[in-house]
Amino acid sequence: MELKQRNAEAGTSANGRAFEAETRVKSNREVNGEYRQLILDAPQKILDCQPGQFFHLLCPVTSKHQPYLRRPMSIYGYFPEKGELHFLYKVTGEGTQALAELNEGDTLNVLGPLGVGYTIRDDWNNILLLARGVGLATLAPLAHEARRLGRKLTAICSARNPDVLMSIDLFTEMGAEVITVTDTEGTSDLENVASIIRTKIANGEVDALYTCGSNRMLKLLQDVGAEYGIPGEIALEQQMACGVGMCQCCVRSFRRSGKITHERVCREGPVFDIQEAMGW
Amino acid sequence: MELKQRNAEAGTSANGRAFEAETRVKSNREVNGEYRQLILDAPQKILDCQPGQFFHLLCPVTSKHQPYLRRPMSIYGYFPEKGELHFLYKVTGEGTQALAELNEGDTLNVLGPLGVGYTIRDDWNNILLLARGVGLATLAPLAHEARRLGRKLTAICSARNPDVLMSIDLFTEMGAEVITVTDTEGTSDLENVASIIRTKIANGEVDALYTCGSNRMLKLLQDVGAEYGIPGEIALEQQMACGVGMCQCCVRSFRRSGKITHERVCREGPVFDIQEAMGW
Amino acid sequence: MVNLTTKIGALTLRNPIMPASGTFSEDLADVIDLSVLGAHVTKTVTREKRGGNPTPRVCEVRGSMLNSIGIPSKGIDHFIQNVIPFYKAYDVPLIVSISAHNIDDFARICEEISVPGVDVIEVNISCPNIEEDGKAFAMRPSSTHKVMTKLRAVSDLPLWAKLTPNTGETTEVAQAAQDAGADALVVSNTLLSMAIDIHSRKPKLGNLMGGLSGPSLKPIALRMAYQCAKAVDIPVIGCGGISTVEDVVEYLIAGATAVQVGTATFINPTTMVTLISNLERFLESQNISNVRELIGTVRDNDAADSVVFMEAAP
Amino acid sequence: MVNLTTKIGALTLRNPIMPASGTFSEDLADVIDLSVLGAHVTKTVTREKRGGNPTPRVCEVRGSMLNSIGIPSKGIDHFIQNVIPFYKAYDVPLIVSISAHNIDDFARICEEISVPGVDVIEVNISCPNIEEDGKAFAMRPSSTHKVMTKLRAVSDLPLWAKLTPNTGETTEVAQAAQDAGADALVVSNTLLSMAIDIHSRKPKLGNLMGGLSGPSLKPIALRMAYQCAKAVDIPVIGCGGISTVEDVVEYLIAGATAVQVGTATFINPTTMVTLISNLERFLESQNISNVRELIGTVRDNDAADSVVFMEAAP
Numbered sequence A, B: 001m002e003l004k005q006r007n008a009e010a011g012t013s014a015n016g017r018a019f020e021a022e023t024r025v026k027s028n029r030e031v032n033g034e035y036r037q038l039i040l041d042a043p044q045k046i047l048d049c050q051p052g053q054f055f056h057l058l059c060p061v062t063s064k065h066q067p068y069l070r071r072p073m074s075i076y077g078y079f080p081e082k083g084e085l086h087f088l089y090k091v092t093g094e095g096t097q098a099l100a101e102l103n104e105g106d107t108l109n110v111l112g113p114l115g116v117g118y119t120i121r122d123d124w125n126n127i128l129l130l131a132r133g134v135g136l137a138t139l140a141p142l143a144h145e146a147r148r149l150g151r152k153l154t155a156i157c158s159a160r161n162p163d164v165l166m167s168i169d170l171f172t173e174m175g176a177e178v179i180t181v182t183d184t185e186g187t188s189d190l191e192n193v194a195s196i197i198r199t200k201i202a203n204g205e206v207d208a209l210y211t212c213g214s215n216r217m218l219k220l221l222q223d224v225g226a227e228y229g230i231p232g233e234i235a236l237e238q239q240m241a242c243g244v245g246m247c248q249c250c251v252r253s254f255r256r257s258g259k260i261t262h263e264r265v266c267r268e269g270p271v272f273d274i275q276e277a278m279g280w
Numbered sequence C, D: 001m002v003n004l005t006t007k008i009g010a011l012t013l014r015n016p017i018m019p020a021s022g023t024f025s026e027d028l029a030d031v032i033d034l035s036v037l038g039a040h041v042t043k044t045v046t047r048e049k050r051g052g053n054p055t056p057r058v059c060e061v062r063g064s065m066l067n068s069i070g071i072p073s074k075g076i077d078h079f080i081q082n083v084i085p086f087y088k089a090y091d092v093p094l095i096v097s098i099s100a101h102n103i104d105d106f107a108r109i110c111e112e113i114s115v116p117g118v119d120v121i122e123v124n125i126s127c128p129n130i131e132e133d134g135k136a137f138a139m140r141p142s143s144t145h146k147v148m149t150k151l152r153a154v155s156d157l158p159l160w161a162k163l164t165p166n167t168g169e170t171t172e173v174a175q176a177a178q179d180a181g182a183d184a185l186v187v188s189n190t191l192l193s194m195a196i197d198i199h200s201r202k203p204k205l206g207n208l209m210g211g212l213s214g215p216s217l218k219p220i221a222l223r224m225a226y227q228c229a230k231a232v233d234i235p236v237i238g239c240g241g242i243s244t245v246e247d248v249v250e251y252l253i254a255g256a257t258a259v260q261v262g263t264a265t266f267i268n269p270t271t272m273v274t275l276i277s278n279l280e281r282f283l284e285s286q287n288i289s290n291v292r293e294l295i296g297t298v299r300d301n302d303a304a305d306s307v308v309f310m311e312a313a314p
Ligand SMILES: Cc1cc2nc3c(=O)[nH]c(=O)nc-3n(C[C@H](O)[C@H](O)[C@H](O)COP(=O)(O)OP(=O)(O)OC[C@H]3O[C@@H](n4cnc5c(N)ncnc54)[C@H](O)[C@@H]3O)c2cc1C
Pocket: A054, A067, A069, A070, A071, A072, A073, A074, A075, A088, A089, A090, A091, A092, A093, A094, A095, A096, A097, A134, A137, A138, A236, A237, A238, A239, A240, A270, C059, C060
């Protein structure tokens, strides 16, 4: 075979959906004992995001921390007008510990935006989101989008204790009705949360349900959603290597038209139909 | 066999010759285009050094540089009274590049002091050292020691051009007679240096010769030393892993009583009898 | 202008940089221009549909990663209908990696995948041969020879045999593949490894063990590429831990005719594009006008064979 | 108080931390108190005097190192007269590593080194057997069995066989060593690797190739230690890439009864001392009163054997 010459016209070029980009840290402050907020100065091209999408972060390497793979993080906020990209993260292991040591002015290589975000169908005028812990990060942009689209939003925010409740102001600012439930106050148990949602539904205040992360929330919203025929979406997590769909490591099982399928969280997700998602 | 109980009296404990210690960077400044000087705030216990000894530095790991092994560096200065340890280094590869990025206040793990340094015999009243480039680092403490012992010192400093001549002030301060030779001025060729030394010897101004590093200097001083029966020492370099004598990677060949032996640069050296050393 | 083209048998590549199987897919077009690559190499495909291994399928180890993806496969029909057409849009050779757990299945997929649009078949013989004791074909010269001979008979396309590092017989396996008609060797696949979560005490991979890839693998795969290049006359394609242009050059000097880049693309999806331009710049800086001038130029004369042989194990 | 003692056959160690052969010597007494270690393990010694390999004998690779020291040896007489007496001052078991290039020499040194002061003979069978094709004894079950059988006959001391990762037959070799009378296995030695200086185009090691050690080796050696612990009944001593207490615990959970620490001591000469106290602290934090409670507690039930077997190579 003869040498195939490179031909700029033939062949698709990068379709420009996701970018590997260098950003600069604007701030990286503790929000409370467990969570930190990272604000990046980011190029415009990576700020065309959808709520529920994520970035894959190349955490810094130091003498103390040597993460190798990237770490997936939901977009907590994207602000093209300010050129800002926000993340809210919990410090757990090597990668997030390394992230926590970033200082203002440091650079951070990010890859994104990645994945498929939440949908808000035209006829979903009343939406309800249920968030706990760092799940708030994932759901915050959805609140922004709801306001932009003029939808009515109820946000149920759950936490261990009132001290670690985050982002309530953010949701309030977005015009949401915020309901807080906590473990210490004994209001965050599934029954109570379910009954709050049932009441809302009975009042005709819920066209769609949204959540992310945990198995317990998934079960809860699957049950309530099925009971009342209310659609919903959930953002899922899974270990990731590539983040763009190549390695097939991030699959989860889904119930789809009577069969069990494997879908990639990074590519077909991270947001999935709540009834198709399977507990783990 | 029964459990051998730990017995604090039996068995030698660490003999405290060398220490793994954390130091703090006081300054790390460029000396000229190629060389940098690192000043460390060091604990007293590691400052009981001999000229010609070295430390084994654990260079920092960053996203850009990931050195793994330690890097051997001659002691450029040790000052127990100030609690300071100085190094003079040339930025060449990954490890020294990482060193160059240390900032004031950063910590640096060092291991030392290591190896066998220069000897100044009681009857060596006039000593001559020949240094080029970063070799000045190795020979500087010898000048200090010579002054402390009240010996007369001649320092021949060689460099590519006058701009990169370093430490001349230091040698002058130590009361040395400093002779500079450079490539650009055409004074650093072996013949010229040899003739300078020969003249000194003829004037009875040299009881011992010292140098370090290069093959060319070794040959030169071996020849002149043999010719006039003047003893001498050279500090040698070799790739090192452990730095303390365990791995046997740092051997060089020596001519000793008619046989060729292998000696560890880190343990039997880095300073060796100049006539025993073999070119490479 | 520097000439980056390299030849693997009759096939000329515009440059020696291509992805490694399983670390590349159509999806990468979201981030880079796939038309700049030396070749496109697809994830190993099997005839039948397969689910792949349990999760977690990857984990991190110091400076590298383990994976036990398995070979999830939508089957050969889906592949022929969907994947091959995607790559037809590019003027870049398409290398299709295939596998099977016995020789007959291997022969069938090899025959069936020999369709227009496919330029080379990469034979992933680093997978278990269940007809024998379950050790991978590429762990032994005999099973390597047997499977490659069979495949050679059923396809006219160039066959690249992909070797495994999980063997003590690298050169013998390489020679067996060549003898059986392989057109090139890809050296190598991942190395069997393990990691355990000390808190849960569970293996970090759902499948207990997995393959090591990334920088940790480089010195091992480089040694194998060197050994293979010495042992055979067919081209060797280096693979294992490549992430910088220095790595690429090291493999070429060791005797590789081209290289595959795997895990590095997960860390920086633009790696291959960067490597191509950095390779060009490196050659310019060294006044080398043709990349082929590097291949196999390792100065190994000093090390007498006998020494190597006797003392290699420290 | 946490109990750190561990037993290798009849030998009780005060803790499971000991150095790896070739990465430890009397010289370390300059930096640490050698009396705290679980055992002392000496550099492999041969009967005859040997010079070792050409320099450079070490080089760095990403996050790890290669070495081709060879086995420079002052001979067995020097060893018996100088080295053994040094360690007699310590109340710590002395493990002497021996090697030879053929079975007869191996037997002779094994017999001659069985002297008072030596508690265990570690048999470094990861070295080339020049009577056969030069592959290391430990690369094949047959040659492992042969040499260990011979050594078993000439010494009454416990024999630990040190395995090599340069084989595709880890479990078979482990079983052969056990069958031939080995009292324990040390898993493992270094992995054959290579690095080339791209500027000089010369191999970075004087001996062309050398052994990989350090963190890169860990997932490989851990996998081998796990495989061996499953395959044999004698104790397995884990070795490869250990530098943190998490690494130690991972090996113990995988089935190792004790561990050897090599390259990490080059990076931090105080590593072993730190590991001992950190292991104590770790156990306290987990409310584990005896380190032996960790050994072999890996929760591998989920992974069906068949899956492992079929899909291990990705
Ligand atoms: C799509 C997506 C969005 C996410 N968004 C957020 C967010 O907004 N804020 C936040 O705090 N966390 C988020 N996470 C979880 C976050 O990725 C992990 O907490 C993080 O990777 C942990 O890394 P580590 O090195 O600190 O922990 P370690 O436990 O040391 O990580 C070891 C390995 O496991 C992986 N891992 C560990 N936990 C998770 C997890 N929950 N999901 C996927 N991989 C994991 C790591 O990426 C790494 O490869 C998200 C995860 C996904 C998949």
